[in-house]
Amino acid sequence: MPAIAVIGGQWGDEGKGKIVEMVAAEAQWVARYSGGNNAGHTVLNPQGLFKLHLIPVGIFHPQVSCVIGNGTVVDPAALLEEIEELESHGVSTERLYLSDRAHLVMPYHILLDGLEEAARGGGAIGTTGRGIGPAYMDKVARTGLRVGDLLDQASFARRLGPILEAKNILLTRVYGRPPLSFTEVYETCCRYGERLAPRIRETDRLLQGALERGELVLLEGAQGAMLDIDFGTYPYVTSSSPSVGGVLTGSGIGPGQLKHIVGVFKAYTTRVGGGPMPTELLDETCDLIRERAQEYGTTTGRPRRCGWFDAVAARYAARINGFTSLALTRLDVLDVLPSVKVCVEYRAAGKPLTHFPASLATLEGCQPVYEELPGWETSTQGARRFQELPREAQAYVRRLETLLGCPASLVSVGAGREETIRLRPLLGP
Numbered sequence: 001m002p003a004i005a006v007i008g009g010q011w012g013d014e015g016k017g018k019i020v021e022m023v024a025a026e027a028q029w030v031a032r033y034s035g036g037n038n039a040g041h042t043v044l045n046p047q048g049l050f051k052l053h054l055i056p057v058g059i060f061h062p063q064v065s066c067v068i069g070n071g072t073v074v075d076p077a078a079l080l081e082e083i084e085e086l087e088s089h090g091v092s093t094e095r096l097y098l099s100d101r102a103h104l105v106m107p108y109h110i111l112l113d114g115l116e117e118a119a120r121g122g123g124a125i126g127t128t129g130r131g132i133g134p135a136y137m138d139k140v141a142r143t144g145l146r147v148g149d150l151l152d153q154a155s156f157a158r159r160l161g162p163i164l165e166a167k168n169i170l171l172t173r174v175y176g177r178p179p180l181s182f183t184e185v186y187e188t189c190c191r192y193g194e195r196l197a198p199r200i201r202e203t204d205r206l207l208q209g210a211l212e213r214g215e216l217v218l219l220e221g222a223q224g225a226m227l228d229i230d231f232g233t234y235p236y237v238t239s240s241s242p243s244v245g246g247v248l249t250g251s252g253i254g255p256g257q258l259k260h261i262v263g264v265f266k267a268y269t270t271r272v273g274g275g276p277m278p279t280e281l282l283d284e285t286c287d288l289i290r291e292r293a294q295e296y297g298t299t300t301g302r303p304r305r306c307g308w309f310d311a312v313a314a315r316y317a318a319r320i321n322g323f324t325s326l327a328l329t330r331l332d333v334l335d336v337l338p339s340v341k342v343c344v345e346y347r348a349a350g351k352p353l354t355h356f357p358a359s360l361a362t363l364e365g366c367q368p369v370y371e372e373l374p375g376w377e378t379s380t381q382g383a384r385r386f387q388e389l390p391r392e393a394q395a396y397v398r399r400l401e402t403l404l405g406c407p408a409s410l411v412s413v414g415a416g417r418e419e420t421i422r423l424r425p426l427l428g429p
């Protein structure tokens, strides 16, 4: 069996959690490959409503084993809390494995995330404050500590010593903060390490073995293509690669093993945090969408910025990821609108721009050009087959397929597992 990647096509929160959890009913493995607990994946299933940050949403299916892959950054305290929370709701986490190569989010990363954001002032990125950027910085600077390091306490102490010394210089001399105590950080990490040790594995080998046995592996994206460190709206991005390249480097599977790459898109656009968003609305339509859809961050509770579907950005995301199909979510949120708009082109300095620009200044100066389609003003929530959608809603989905150059495989009309229309199989040829 192949691997299927499910990747956010916008600025995160596209509904990846709902889609992966639904598809996982047919899988044996679900793996996270990037990001950390900056992610917030909502799942509504017969067991309840859950918001997962680090643990793959496959955990709800008894036949699924879950992997937090090498490309992620892991705050052990947050992970242990999430494990406890799930267990307290009767969800077994026995089959959850953690890569020895994943990097640790350390207490100083969280402090520095906040201090660096404050120092940016008006230019703040609007990070989730979970220490993600500083942890990835240390990974690349080769001063990171990895999950596997927790397994050998003596060598962990030797590595932590000089690293913490350098961080304390930064905390005290640059930011005027008190230093962190070596003993406290070390002992806390050792305690976490002891609790996590039974789950620590060479997870690339676990996934390779699964694929060799013909099992289905789902790669659960976090964040979205427009927050990608390379392809997103830099510097207003996250510090990892949510895109397809990150799937491979963050899990250890080969490109030939990826059978399908599903791009998840909301039927409109949202963004949380700073940075350009060409189709952002600042009017009553934005308020209506935000309230109707409860567009507030799953991780931080911040109100999400809302706007029309941006097909220029979405087409770009579809190309850089090689999406083989689209999963369109939250179509039902648009049910009450008399008409819906789609941005089909940007205009920059009076000239049309059909490609998503790298330059932030160009992007900030872009005017969206909209196509207006008739709304359907009928509930879509009960639809389970494409033909059951109102004609105008079908036309909207078809138009997005054309604009993105990619067929839709799933259309979601509610948060629940069953509130989904399947247009084509993800498995099979």
Ligand code: GDP
Pocket (backbone or CB within 6 Å): 008, 012, 013, 014, 015, 016, 017, 018, 039, 040, 041, 042, 043, 044, 293, 298, 329, 330, 331, 332, 333, 412, 413, 414, 415
């Ligand atoms: P993720 O980070 O991509 O997993 O998405 P989030 O969980 O942060 O945000 C998506 C929100 O949309 C969650 O509250 C989901 O329960 C909800 N959701 C997902 N699909 C649908 C849908 O088709 N309709 C509605 N109304 N809500 C949905």
Ligand code: IMO
Pocket (backbone or CB within 6 Å): 008, 011, 012, 013, 014, 038, 039, 040, 041, 125, 126, 127, 128, 129, 130, 131, 132, 133, 221, 222, 223, 224, 227, 236, 237, 238, 239, 272, 273, 274, 298
């Ligand atoms: P899921 O997986 C939406 C955003 C933050 C900020 C930027 C950098 O739920 O889709 P970071 O803490 O990563 O350094 O913040 O990225 N961001 C997300 N926005 N959904 C997410 O995850 C996000 N993860 C990070 O708001 O703008």
Ligand code: MG
Pocket (backbone or CB within 6 Å): 012, 013, 014, 039, 040, 041, 042, 298
């Ligand atoms: Mg989210």
